[in-house]
Amino acid sequence: MVLEYERLTKNRRQLLALTGLTPKEFAELHLAFRRAYEKAHPNERTAGGIMRKRKVGGGRKGRLHTTEQKLLISLVYQKAYPLQAPLVDIGTKL
Numbered sequence: 001m002v003l004e005y006e007r008l009t010k011n012r013r014q015l016l017a018l019t020g021l022t023p024k025e026f027a028e029l030h031l032a033f034r035r036a037y038e039k040a041h042p043n044e045r046t047a048g049g050i051m052r053k054r055k056v057g058g059g060r061k062g063r064l065h066t067t068e069q070k071l072l073i074s075l076v077y078q079k080a081y082p083l084q085a086p087l088v089d090i091g092t093k094l
Helices: 005-009 012-019 023-040 067-080 084-093
Strands: none
Touching (some): 005 067, 012 023, 012 067
16 A cells, blocks of 8 residues: 555545544644754755765655655654553553
8 A cells, every 4th residue: 555645635534544634734734844854854965964065866766755755654653653662661561
C-alpha cells in the first residue's frame, strides 16, 4: 500500500484513521511543519550544517519528495508504533 497525500486528502475517513487528523487539521499542521523543515534543512547548507561547495542535487535522491509526504509518513509512524518508554514500563510491571 502506497500512502499518497493527494489520494488521502480526498478520503477524510482514511486520513483520520491513519493520522488522527482531518484534512483541515493536516493542512494547518503542514504549514508549521514546512516552515520548521525549511529552517532545519536550508538548501545552502549540507546535512552537517556546513556551507555547500557544490550545487544542490548531487547524491542519492529521497523517495519522499514533498513535505506533505514527509509529514504524512511521520504521523502514520507515530500513530502506528507506540513509544518504547511506555512499553518498558508496562513490561516491568508484569
